[in-house]
Amino acid sequence: MKTTKTAIAAGLFASLFAGTALAQDKTLNMIVIEGGDTTAMQAVADAYEAANPGVTINLQPYPFAQFFQVAELRLRSADAGIDLVYVDAPLLASYASRGFLSAIDAGIDTSVLVPAAVEAGRYDGTLYALPINNSAQVLFYNKALFEAGGVTPPAGLTAGESATQAEVDALASGERWTWEQVAEAARVLTVKDGGRTTTYGFTVEQFGELYQLQPFGESLGTDVIGPDGYTAGGYLDSEAWIEAATFWSDLYNAWGVSPKSLGYGEAAALFGNGQLAMFAGGTWNLPILGATDIDFGVAPYPYFEGGAVLTPTGSWYVGVNAASANQAESMDFARYLTTDAEGTRIWFDSLQQLPTYRPLLEEISTAAAFDAFPQNVFRLGVYDSLNTAKARPVTAAYGQLQDAFRTAFVDIANGVPVADALASAVQRFESAAARVAP
């Protein structure tokens, strides 16, 4: 009997000892979107691990289409298996209001970040997430397809040319194409062979997504939802949105210039194969397109004739899961990723997203290294983020809005009448939002 006791005591002691030894080596788990984001995050993680022996960053990538649901589920169940969370800007309110995120360490210096981006990380006055980068949308065009179709391409930045920030500002403020011009060119450039379309004139990168299409209706004068965050009637079904959605419907149904139901990354693939003349997409496509042999140009994000120039903005944040057992270590990696000269540089070099780290933005505007194409495209992003960027609405029902909006615009592309689809989106959003409204 005594031997058994001794054995148990020895076992306990040994396991305690092993426990302390393991505590030195921390593994931080982070959920991210698979693809370019994961590659970039891995590069930052590798550099961080090299500088911080004993810390391992384990990335858990999920496809874009499932990411939001996985994040929602795992955060709601207080899953301690996640330490760091990739947070989409408009979902911050929803996460923070439910206590999913820890308040950001006051010791982290946020003065090096763009103030507007830091503000969007606050909820009820408390900072819950740090901006990893901003986003900028542009119009990519295939020069060879324009030439073959005998159409003059939009004024833009192209290979072999350089542009100062002042020249880019002049381009963005004076020579921006309208959506009407895009549609006219797209109709000429679309090639149909029998019943099949072999070259499409135009598409948006994110099919039916609010992020990409919010400027459509808003540039015509009406916000997508009301200032209370829970009303869509009179907004999403307004004249402005009906006009915008009719244009969207025509792209697919009347003119047939756009491919239906493109998945994540498929627009760039189609463009890279030379089967697409133009697409509106993010600057993150630059490294992907640079690896193809397509000779392309980059023009500013279009607007509707007579409407205001508005462009998509806002991007991903990093937050620390309130249920994580590794708060201090997680905060430190978030600091490195967002406010450290080395971390932000690695991220930018890998993903090519408009930064929120101010020293890097200043460098983009002034350094000679950014005069040449395609680096000067980021100067378009700088202009838009200062002059035309319109953030997505802040509402705890953002997930409901995103879903109702996507459903309506996918349905419209599939031929459902515009007024019906928008009315149904208003009804869906309002009834779902009413259940989370305070």
Place this chain on the structure above:
Amino acid sequence: MTRSRSPVLLIAALLAPALIGLVVFRLYPIALAVSDSFFNVLRGQPVFVGLDNYLSLLADSTFWKSMQVTFWFNLLINPIQIALALGLALLYVQQFRGVTLYRILFLIPIGVSLPTAVIIWRIMLSQDGLVNGVLGIAGIPAQPWLTSEALALYSIIAIATWKGISYWMIFIIGGLQTIAPEIYDAARLDGVRPWQRLVFITIPLLRPTLLFVLVADVSINFLLFAPIFMLTQGGPADSTNVLMYEAYKSGFIFGDMGRAMAIIVVVVAILLVIVGLQFKLLAGREARP
């Protein structure tokens, strides 16, 4: 009488594995769903709301539209699947040249996993896919199989039927093989025609098998989710938005578990009523002769 030990313990021990599985994987989740349906989560805290989630469903047009879609879907798919499965089973037990090839062909769908089958069908039914290509040869214009309000639900019925019937066919074959051949021999001697043999001998004697297939098939189709999740997400214009998908969206996309669980409880209740009716109508007559 030296030993009068009742076999209760033995029976309990033998039934335990099945019963434990039933309780853990069926009854416990149902109880959990019922209890969660009385709560809403506000600011991270569950709040007891009584019957509010059910009452708000009554006034919820999305829910009623979804209920309509669910019933229409089931009214079509279940008779189609069972009739086709019965037809295939009758063919399967025949003896003719090439029957082995036929048997293999109709067993293939069972071997393909549902997600794989759905992905293959999505590719075949796309705008530039195989199905439209074949129609094109016949001079028929390409159809928007999964993207039009008029066709999407029927495309899903077709895919689920393709996947499901051979499975049900196997049960019916089992049932056919329990019918004694002497009965058919006697009928033949009496000059009974083939269709009379089917209506007056085969189907009545198959009733217990058909009852099982009907109940199981209706339950599975009422709870069908994967093809809708993978192909249409309830669209276009809610035309494929069955209650299971509506509940999924409510719970897992909007984080509104209270509403999701209330929908699930309603689905289970409807299913219980339907299954109860099926037993009453089919099994009741079985007892008469």
